[in-house]
Structure formats: C-alpha cells, structure tokens
Amino acid sequence: MAEVNSNYNKLAAGYLFPEIARRTREFQEKNPDKVLKKLGIGNTTEALTPTVVEGLIRGVNKLADPATYSGYGDEQGKLELRQVLSGYYDSKGIELSPGDFFISDGAKPDSSNIQSIFSPDSVIAVQDPAYPVYVDSNIIAGRSGNYSAKKGEYEGLIYMPCTEENNFFPSIPEKRADLIYLCSPNNPTGAAATHKQLKIFVDYARKNKSVIIFDAAYCEYISDPSLPKSIFEIEGAKECALEINSLSKFAGFTGVRLGWTVVPEELVVEGTKPGEVRNMWYRRQCTFFNGASNIVQEGALAVFSDDGLKESRNLVNYYMENTKIIMRGVKDVGLTYYGGVNAPYIWLKTPDGISSWDFFDKLLSETGVIGTPGSGFGPGGEGYFRLSAFGHREDIEAAVESIKENLNI
Numbered sequence: 201m202a203e204v205n206s207n208y209n210k211l212a213a214g215y216l217f218p219e220i221a222r223r224t225r226e227f228q229e230k231n232p233d234k235v236l237k238k239l240g241i242g243n244t245t246e247a248l249t250p251t252v253v254e255g256l257i258r259g260v261n262k263l264a265d266p267a268t269y270s271g272y273g274d275e276q277g278k279l280e281l282r283q284v285l286s287g288y289y290d291s292k293g294i295e296l297s298p299g300d301f302f303i304s305d306g307a308k309p310d311s312s313n314i315q316s317i318f319s320p321d322s323v324i325a326v327q328d329p330a331y332p333v334y335v336d337s338n339i340i341a342g343r344s345g346n347y348s349a350k351k352g353e354y355e356g357l358i359y360m361p362c363t364e365e366n367n368f369f370p371s372i373p374e375k376r377a378d379l380i381y382l383c384s385p386n387n388p389t390g391a392a393a394t395h396k397q398l399k400i401f402v403d404y405a406r407k408n409k410s411v412i413i414f415d416a417a418y419c420e421y422i423s424d425p426s427l428p429k430s431i432f433e434i435e436g437a438k439e440c441a442l443e444i445n446s447l448s449k450f451a452g453f454t455g456v457r458l459g460w461t462v463v464p465e466e467l468v469v470e471g472t473k474p475g476e477v478r479n480m481w482y483r484r485q486c487t488f489f490n491g492a493s494n495i496v497q498e499g500a501l502a503v504f505s506d507d508g509l510k511e512s513r514n515l516v517n518y519y520m521e522n523t524k525i526i527m528r529g530v531k532d533v534g535l536t537y538y539g540g541v542n543a544p545y546i547w548l549k550t551p552d553g554i555s556s557w558d559f560f561d562k563l564l565s566e567t568g569v570i571g572t573p574g575s576g577f578g579p580g581g582e583g584y585f586r587l588s589a590f591g592h593r594e595d596i597e598a599a600v601e602s603i604k605e606n607l608n609i
C-alpha cells in the first residue's frame with residue numbers, strides 16, 4: 201500500500217503567507233472601502249531593465265533560427281555564464297573556477313535541494329529567525345523530531361538565536377552542528393554579518409568539519425563597503441562552505457528564475473577528497489535537473505554586462521530608497537527598528553511587547569498596511585514584524601503616510 205512521506209505531516213500547520221492572505225481577505229470583506237497597502241511578501245515589483253530585456257529577446261531569437269537553436273544544454277549551466285560569474289567573483293577578489301558554479305532556476309530550489317547530498321544523520325543548525333525553506337527542507341528529509349507548538353521549534357534542530365543583544369547575528373552553536381545555514385544580509389532581520397562574525401563560523405566549521413550553507417541572495421543590497429558580500433571573502437571558507445545566490449533580488453528575476461550555487465573544489469567533508477562534494481552536487485543536478493532555461497541564461501549574461509550591472513544596481517538603489525522612506529516613517533512614529541541599511545527589510549520591534557500576529561491585526565485595522573509577522577520565521581521572530589521595501593514608490597509612500605497618520609501607539 202502506498203503511503204505519503206509522513207515527514208510532511210510534521211510541518212508546522214499554517215504556512216505564513218496563506219494565513220496572511222486569509223486575515224487580509226477577512227478584513228477586506230468587512231471593510232470593502234479600505235485601500236490595502238502591502239509591505240508584506242518579499243517580491244520584486246519594478247520592470248526588467250532594457251539591457252536584460254534585450255538579452256532575453258536575444259535568447260528567444262536564437263531559438264527561432266535552426267542555425268542557433270539549442271535544446272538541452274549543460275546541466276551545470278552555460279560555460280559562458282559560469283565564466284562570467286567566475287569573473288564577477290574575481291572582481292571582488294575571490295578566485296573560483298567556472299567548474300565551481302552550478303546554474304539553476306533559483307536560490308530557493310537550491311537551498312532546499314542541497315541538503316540531499318549530505319548524510320540523513322546530519323545535525324542542522326539554523327539562525328532563528330530564518331527564511332523557512334532551510335528548516336522545512338530538512339524536516340521533509342527526515343532530519344528532525346516532531347514540532348513542539350509550545351516552543352515553536354522542531355526537536356533535533358539547533359536554533360541559533362539572533363536577537364537585539366547580538367545584533368541579530370548568532371554565536372556558534374553549543375552542540376556540534378554538521379550543516380549550518382547562514383543568510384547575510386538576512387531575511388527577515390535585514391542584518392548583514394561582518395567579516396569577523398563570519399570568520400568565527402568559518403573557524404568553527406573547519407574545526408568541526410561542518411559545512412556552512414551560505415545564502416547570499418541579498419548581497420547586492422549591502423551599502424557598507426566594509427561588509428563581506430560572499431562567504432568566500434573569509435579566509436578558509438572554500439574548505440567548509442558553499443554559497444547560494446540568484447538574480448531574483450538583484451535584477452528582478454523573481455519570476456524569470458535564475459540562480460546559482462558555488463561548490464568549491466576545495467570543499468571537503470568527513471571521508472571525502474577535494475572535488476568529491478562538488479561532484480556529488482553535479483551528480484544530483486544531472487539526475488534531477490535538466491538545466492536552467494537557455495533563454496533565461498541569455499538574460500543572465502546581459503545582467504553581467506557593463507550596462508546590465510549599472511541598470512541592476514539602479515534597481516537595487518530604487519528599493520533601497522524605499523527602505524529609507526520606510527525607516528524615516530517608522531522612526532517618526534517612535535517605533536524601534538533594525539535592518540534596512542544593508543537589506544530591503546526593516547525588522548520592527550512590536551510596540552509594548554505585543555505579539556507579532558497582534559501587531560499584524562493592529563497595523564492592518566488601523567492603517568490598512570500589510571506586513572509579515574516575525575514569528576512566522578521561527579520562535580526568535582516573536583515580538584517582531586518585517587516590512588519589505590519591494591514596492592512601487594507611490595505605494596511605499598502611501599503606506600508610510602498611513603502609518604504616520606493612523607497608527608495608534
């Protein structure tokens with residue numbers, strides 16, 4: 201008799217965004233005249249830039265001509281794109297070979313799939329709060345006990361608290377962890393790790409033969425030039441870390457879909473020689489994935505052209521201007537907030553210590569603004585609330601105006 205993978209039943213009930221949608225719908229039905237303003241889901245809103253559009257069209261036109269048509273490509277991604285990425289990291293002083301890059305359809309799929317090349321017995325450590333996919337992919341793979349609703353935690357996982365006291369970057373785990381997920385700049389807290397903070401984790405990972413899975417999806421949002429944009433800026437990281445990134449937040453590819461994972465040849469785990477972990481990910485991709493879209497890879501090449509980079513940085517600046525508008529607004533009303541400076545997320549502390557969901561309801565009913573309850577990102581997010589700077593300027597301004605005029609605190 202067939203049975204489902206019962207690990208799915210362990211997933212904590214009520215995924216965050218459907219619950220937000222439900223409460224929003226209910227509010228809108230009761231208040232049909234209220235205009236809602238969304239500072240919720242981290243989804244890009246501005247159009248692709250002209251150079252990128254040209255690149256995508258070039259990709260389509262190649263397919264229209266039998267002389268340039270291509271079908272399945274290299275599972276690892278076009279060599280030209282991997283060379284360009286290798287060159288881009290080189291421009292930041294990081295030496296990686298094109299063979300270390302694996303082009304994919306995004307950072308979320310890669311960050312959920314990467315665990316499959318490691319032992320089922322691996323002990324997982326995550327930042328708390330964290331982007332939910334790191335935890336959920338490991339729950340489904342069977343690396344946890346049950347969910348405790350009381351603690352808001354899964355048994356068997358190591359939660360590394362990110363709090364006001366530690367500037368939202370954790371200390372190394374007290375127990376031994378095999379796979380350590382780090383995201384910087386962080387979704388949801390907006391905190392960006394320093395060189396020194398990452399070095400402590402790299403040293404820990406080398407000593408314990410752990411692997412750091414580093415999500416750099418927001419690295420282009422770093423405005424402080426002293427902060428590392430890649431884990432590979434840290435000495436020794438190639439032996440103990442892999443990095444996941446994408447064009448979603450840099451170039452508005454959330455719907456276009458293109459990401460990459462860097463598995464350096466040097467990365468080793470217990471019992472492997474250099475190159476073997478990298479081969480394992482190659483094997484996984486060849487088995488389960490048939491390569492990123494050839495059209496989209498042309499678009500990605502365009503992102504890394506001189507004009508493409510300039511335009512993409514302008515796009516980032518647009519969202520970061522939104523961030524400043526939100527920060528000014530919440531500061532004006534006297535709310536305590538973190539993040540924002542090196543990330544498109546503002547991490548609000550809820551007023552008077554009310555719960556994240558109570559603040560969600562309060563903000564929605566008083567101002568019509570929709571944000572994301574911090575508790576949806578893990579128990580450490582309770583008492584916090586995420587505002588996203590992805591939005592059209594006029595919508596961001598309207599949301600901030602409404603907070604300033606209508607929020608009762």
Ligand SMILES: *Cc1c(COP(=O)(O)O)cnc(C)c1O
Pocket residue numbers: 242305306307308309331383387415417445446447448449453454458459
């Ligand atoms: C948005 C986001 C990504 C990007 O995922 P894609 O699948 O590339 O769109 C990855 N990690 C984090 C933390 C994110 O917020």
